[in-house]
Amino acid sequence: MDGKNIRIKKRALVGFGCFLAFLAVCTLITKIIYVSGMALVTVGNPERRSITHNIVLQGRVRPVQEYGIYVRQGLRVETIYIKTGQRVEEGTPLFQVRMEDLEQLIAYTKEEIRYRQALLADESGQKKEEWQERQDRLAGLWEDYDMMVRELDIAVEKKLLAYEAARQAREQAEEDLLTVSGGDGASLERCKLAESQAALELEEILMQKEQRIREWERQYGIAQRVGYDAVAETVSLEHQLGQSRDTLEVLQELYVAEGVVCAPEEGIIVESRLRTGEYTTDTACMLFAQNEDLGSLEFVLDDVSLGCLSVGDSVDLEYRTDSGEKRLQEGTIAYIESRGGDDVARVNLAGAQWTVGQTVTLKYQYVTDTYPTVISRQALVEENNQYYVYVAEEQAGFLGTEERIRKVYVTLTDSNDSLAAVESAVLGAESKIVLQSNRDLAEGDLVRLLDGK
Amino acid sequence: MKDSLMKRAGCGVRHEELFAGKGGKMGKRHKIAGTVKKYTVTMAVAGLGISFLLPILILLSGSLADALEWQGRAEALALDTEGYVDWKWIPDYPTLEQYKRLLFYSPAFLKLFWNSVRMAGMILAGQLLVGIPGAWALASFRFKGRGALFTGYVILMLLPFQVTMLSRYLVVRQLGLLDTAGAVTLPAVFSTFPVFLVYRSFRSIPPELPEAARIDGAGEWRIFVRIGIPLARGGILAAMVLDFLESWNMVEEPLAFLKDKSLWPLSLYLPEIGLSQAGFSCAASLVTICMSWFVFRIFSDSLEKGIINSGL
Numbered sequence: 224m225d226g227k228n229i230r231i232k233k234r235a236l237v238g239f240g241c242f243l244a245f246l247a248v249c250t251l252i253t254k255i256i257y258v259s260g261m262a263l264v265t266v267g268n269p270e271r272r273s274i275t276h277n278i279v280l281q282g283r284v285r286p287v288q289e290y291g292i293y294v295r296q297g298l299r300v301e302t303i304y305i306k307t308g309q310r311v312e313e314g315t316p317l318f319q320v321r322m323e324d325l326e327q328l329i330a331y332t333k334e335e336i337r338y339r340q341a342l343l344a345d346e347s348g349q350k351k352e353e354w355q356e357r358q359d360r361l362a363g364l365w366e367d368y369d370m371m372v373r374e375l376d377i378a379v380e381k382k383l384l385a386y387e388a389a390r391q392a393r394e395q396a397e398e399d400l401l402t403v404s405g406g407d408g409a410s411l412e413r414c415k416l417a418e419s420q421a422a423l424e425l426e427e428i429l430m431q432k433e434q435r436i437r438e439w440e441r442q443y444g445i446a447q448r449v450g451y452d453a454v455a456e457t458v459s460l461e462h463q464l465g466q467s468r469d470t471l472e473v474l475q476e477l478y479v480a481e482g483v484v485c486a487p488e489e490g491i492i493v494e495s496r497l498r499t500g501e502y503t504t505d506t507a508c509m510l511f512a513q514n515e516d517l518g519s520l521e522f523v524l525d526d527v528s529l530g531c532l533s534v535g536d537s538v539d540l541e542y543r544t545d546s547g548e549k550r551l552q553e554g555t556i557a558y559i560e561s562r563g564g565d566d567v568a569r570v571n572l573a574g575a576q577w578t579v580g581q582t583v584t585l586k587y588q589y590v591t592d593t594y595p596t597v598i599s600r601q602a603l604v605e606e607n608n609q610y611y612v613y614v615a616e617e618q619a620g621f622l623g624t625e626e627r628i629r630k631v632y633v634t635l636t637d638s639n640d641s642l643a644a645v646e647s648a649v650l651g652a653e654s655k656i657v658l659q660s661n662r663d664l665a666e667g668d669l670v671r672l673l674d675g676k
Numbered sequence: 677m678k679d680s681l682m683k684r685a686g687c688g689v690r691h692e693e694l695f696a697g698k699g700g701k702m703g704k705r706h707k708i709a710g711t712v713k714k715y716t717v718t719m720a721v722a723g724l725g726i727s728f729l730l731p732i733l734i735l736l737s738g739s740l741a742d743a744l745e746w747q748g749r750a751e752a753l754a755l756d757t758e759g760y761v762d763w764k765w766i767p768d769y770p771t772l773e774q775y776k777r778l779l780f781y782s783p784a785f786l787k788l789f790w791n792s793v794r795m796a797g798m799i800l801a802g803q804l805l806v807g808i809p810g811a812w813a814l815a816s817f818r819f820k821g822r823g824a825l826f827t828g829y830v831i832l833m834l835l836p837f838q839v840t841m842l843s844r845y846l847v848v849r850q851l852g853l854l855d856t857a858g859a860v861t862l863p864a865v866f867s868t869f870p871v872f873l874v875y876r877s878f879r880s881i882p883p884e885l886p887e888a889a890r891i892d893g894a895g896e897w898r899i900f901v902r903i904g905i906p907l908a909r910g911g912i913l914a915a916m917v918l919d920f921l922e923s924w925n926m927v928e929e930p931l932a933f934l935k936d937k938s939l940w941p942l943s944l945y946l947p948e949i950g951l952s953q954a955g956f957s958c959a960a961s962l963v964t965i966c967m968s969w970f971v972f973r974i975f976s977d978s979l980e981k982g983i984i985n986s987g988l
Contacts, residue, residue: 239970621784
């Protein structure tokens with residue numbers, strides 16, 4: 224019995240050992256699975272600081288007055304013969320377009336003219352009939368008017384005479400009553416009644432006349448409008464046809480010149496907006512000035528630079544000399560204006576180193592006031608026009624202190640390439656904001672901080 | 677042999693016939709009655725045994741049911757309405773999903789399991805170092821105030837935790853052990869119950885044995901280690917088993933002294949599992965019970981002897 228007991232105990236002991244070993248292995252596996260599900264993140268704290276905006280803008284030295292050189296859009300540029308700032312004479316070739324594109328465009332324009340002409344002819348015939356119908360209708364309406372007015376006038380005349388007669392009878396009855404002989408009250412009452420009856424009828428016929436004239440005027444107005452739409456369409460078609468013919472003329476002249484666009488007169492090329500291989504647009508291909516009288520330096524501002532630059536600010540102007548040397552000069556913002564949807568800043572030119580069309584780079588560093596909460600730009604996530612950041616928060620649990628992710632929505636106040644000033648009631652100086660993660664995060668995820676904490 | 681014995685006993689054929697069942701009516705009736713009684717008692721005891729096993733069977737059955745099936749079963753409990761839990765001993769869709777989740781996707785359960793193992797181990801080790809020698813001292817040495825001291829031990833043993841909780845809290849806080857494992861293990865190491873249990877075992881050792889050893893020149897330590905411990909092994913093992921069961925299942929001490937959940941034992945994790953995870957809770961409970969079952973199975977003989985010797 225003891226031996227049996229000892230054997231049973233030994234088996235139980237071995238089983239217990241296996242049970243503990245199995246649980247130890249399960250613990251290890253569970254830990255591996257648990258840790259493998261955690262993202263590795265880098266965190267940073269918000270700072271109280273200002274944001275520096277480094278403004279860099281490209282501008283040109285503009286002449287006092289400049290003109291645009293235009294060409295039909297849709298032509299591919301084959302060669303550009305001049306460069307910005309070059310002085311040209313009248314007839315100097317500026318650029319050449321591809322002949323094949325020109326031929327295609329001419330053919331297309333001719334087709335367009337043919338089509339419009341056919342449309343106009345067709346429309347014209349149809350519109351003429353409609354117009355004639357309109358005129359006939361209007362004439363018919365006038366005839367109706369004359370007849371109607373005549374009838375109504377006769378009716379009115381009759382009623383008026385009847386009223387007059389009744390009124391005179393009433394007056395006579397009144398006179399008779401006042402004299403000693405003839406006349407009685409009953410007769411006077413009858414006359415008064417007849418008079419009021421006649422007055423009512425007269426009023427009725429006058430109202431009827433008014434209504435019928437108004438109704439006629441309404442019908443006349445409708446008949447008149449029908450014709451105008453037809454006329455408007457025809458005029459528009461004629462105008463379009465005229466434009467197509469003008470375009471064809473220009474294209475044919477360009478074709479004769481073998482696709483070469485020349486300078487209209489002597490002057491300086493201020494700006495070229497063309498690139499070889501690209502198509503022409505409906506805006507000016509080149510800007511051209513007649514003389515070298517310097518105007519100003521202009522820079523088109525974006526939203527950020529518009530918020531940073533003000534009139535009177537001192538800026539750095541970087542340019543290259545003829546020898547290619549880079550130079551730096553100070554300038555002052557003279558004024559900022561809105562022009563054609565753009566915000567443009569102008570800098571007055573001083574010194575003899577400037578030439579029309581010269582490219583200048585404006586550099587300006589603007590430091591904002593101190594923001595209470597500034598975070599790294601890379602921590603910011605945009606979703607449906609809203610910004611949010613992920614914050615790692617400590618949470619005590621069965622497995623000790625863990626870091627759990629929480630999504631915090633913020634309002635973006637200001638930012639540059641690397642920093643962003645935000646407003647949030649939740650973020651504090653000790654908040655751990657996630658800057659980088661090795662996988663996508665979601666609210667409630669457990670993470671591991673890269674610094675080993 | 678049987679015949680000769682029967683003859684010497686003076687039993688005649690008649691008796692023999694009766695008890696040999698050779699056509700005797702009285703003998704048959706006795707036999708039937710005895711059998712019926714035997715089976716009745718067996719059934720009653722078996723029934724009681726099954727009813728004691730019912731909670732374990734419910735846990736086993738519940739741990740094999742998935743969350744959907746539990747939703748249907750425990751609707752009355754979840755909605756807190758009048759109704760009955762619809763229980764099936766064999767689930768319609770049995771699954772090991774709960775065990776898989778428990779053993780591979782629940783790091784909290786396993787961490788607290790090892791917390792409990794560590795706590796129980798530290799408590800038992802501490803009691804072996806402190807309680808057993810203490811019991812030997814009380815049992816073997818004659819000194820002034822021994823009786824009063826032992827009475828004090830018994831009174832402390834009888835006091836429930838709620839009575840001594842405040843004083844323990846103040847001491848632990850003063851020692852700077854609050855919210856550490858020491859807050860739970862240290863008071864348990866100096867628990868009086870194992871001292872009481874092992875004292876009885878030491879007292880059952882004949883005093884002549886240690887006396888003889890002293891005469892032979894053995895020191896007190898040698899007597900304790902070579903005579904006391906081996907002879908009181910049953911009581912010591914019984915005390916250890918009972919202490920293990922108590923420390924494995926303790927709830928109040930960790931709840932009172934440990935705020936950090938990562939230090940909690942397994943006994944505090946199970947109540948955190950909600951009704952929505954009832955199947956998972958059943959699986960966790962079964963695994964928890966396994967430890968106690970193993971310990972009991974290995975040391976059941978010693979426990980029995982120890983309890984008998986201690987006179988409990």
